[in-house]
Amino acid sequence: MLIRNCWYVAGWSHDFAADAPVQRQLLGDPVVLWRKSDGTMVAMEDRCVHRLAPLSLGRIEGDHLRCMYHGLLFDSAGRCKEIPGQDMIPSNACVRTYPVVERNNWIWVWMGDPAKADPSRIAKSKALDDPAWVLKTGELHYEAHYELINDNLLDLTHLAYVHANSFGAGPAWAQSRPKVEVIPEGVRSSRWISNTPPVPPLSKAAEHDRVDIWTSYDFVLPGVFLLYTAMFPPGTADACGNGPPPADLPTLFANFTSQAVTPTSETTTSYYYSWGPASEHGDEAMAQAMIDVAGMAFHEDKVMIEAQQKIINRNPATRPMPTTADKAITIFTRLMQSQDA
Numbered sequence: 001m002l003i004r005n006c007w008y009v010a011g012w013s014h015d016f017a018a019d020a021p022v023q024r025q026l027l028g029d030p031v032v033l034w035r036k037s038d039g040t041m042v043a044m045e046d047r048c049v050h051r052l053a054p055l056s057l058g059r060i061e062g063d064h065l066r067c068m069y070h071g072l073l074f075d076s077a078g079r080c081k082e083i084p085g086q087d088m089i090p091s092n093a094c095v096r097t098y099p100v101v102e103r104n105n106w107i108w109v110w111m112g113d114p115a116k117a118d119p120s121r122i123a124k125s126k127a128l129d130d131p132a133w134v135l136k137t138g139e140l141h142y143e144a145h146y147e148l149i150n151d152n153l154l155d156l157t158h159l160a161y162v163h164a165n166s167f168g169a170g171p172a173w174a175q176s177r178p179k180v181e182v183i184p185e186g187v188r189s190s191r192w193i194s195n196t197p198p199v200p201p202l203s204k205a206a207e208h209d210r211v212d213i214w215t216s217y218d219f220v221l222p223g224v225f226l227l228y229t230a231m232f233p234p235g236t237a238d239a240c241g242n243g244p245p246p247a248d249l250p251t252l253f254a255n256f257t258s259q260a261v262t263p264t265s266e267t268t269t270s271y272y273y274s275w276g277p278a279s280e281h282g283d284e285a286m287a288q289a290m291i292d293v294a295g296m297a298f299h300e301d302k303v304m305i306e307a308q309q310k311i312i313n314r315n316p317a318t319r320p321m322p323t324t325a326d327k328a329i330t331i332f333t334r335l336m337q338s339q340d341a
């Protein structure tokens, strides 16, 4: 199931230069993304009305995009404004456009009914220049259905197995269960991992053999993962009654990651992520080291999920058997099914 009435991440702001249209597949549709002369983004169906050539092979001319097959010129509303050698422009010479917003260094495209495109529904990711964080970026492309990647992010017990090497995650990730709550447009999963080695061992948290880790993420429609992790001296979880730490409690280390899962088709998915330390705890070098580890870890996910997809493809009727770790998956799946597709 692909849900059209949602904001999807189509890539990083820095992927879209002023002078180069870019093609993206979103929900199975070819979309051309380009910038007008003032830098604002335009998203259009990547198909010229004439002989159906891709407009992403076209040329940006100020606030217009010219198809470089036979030269038809389109404005940012998709209307044809010029047909070389022909005065009459048919009234149906119009390319579909999609609502698009550039926010927090991501390009968000609304693939559904334009009348329902409400920018307040865009997930609350962090901007790369947020002074509280030092963030680096990455992306990955999957031969797998997006729901398998959502499921992976909604159940972090897999850290103990898939990411034992990259993230150095201990068995506590699989043995304890998070508190799972329904939030607007998604689900929140929070917990303490107590008395565990610091991960990553890069900061002043490394002065401690063991730490208490508070980890809390929101996973919101259509598939955006926003994770805050903080480390404290052992005993902090108990002192907090195993609830959220006070916002002003000093941390040994803290980091934040925004991750977006975007179905490019029914069988393929793009994955965009940023990660890095709180600026009080880390610098550019640490942020780079963290994003390198994250890249390694996400490749571990990709190996598992693409192999899982191949098994599912052999017999799609076979149903999974949920465990108690699947609570957030169950809630989020129901939320997806309730959406106006």
Ligand code: FES
Residues within 6 Å of the ligand: 048, 049, 050, 051, 052, 053, 067, 068, 069, 070, 071, 072
């Ligand atoms: S296909 Fe675009 S101008 Fe002919």
Ligand SMILES: [Fe+2]
Residues within 6 Å of the ligand: 152, 158, 159, 162, 163, 297, 298, 301
């Ligand atoms: Fe993972």
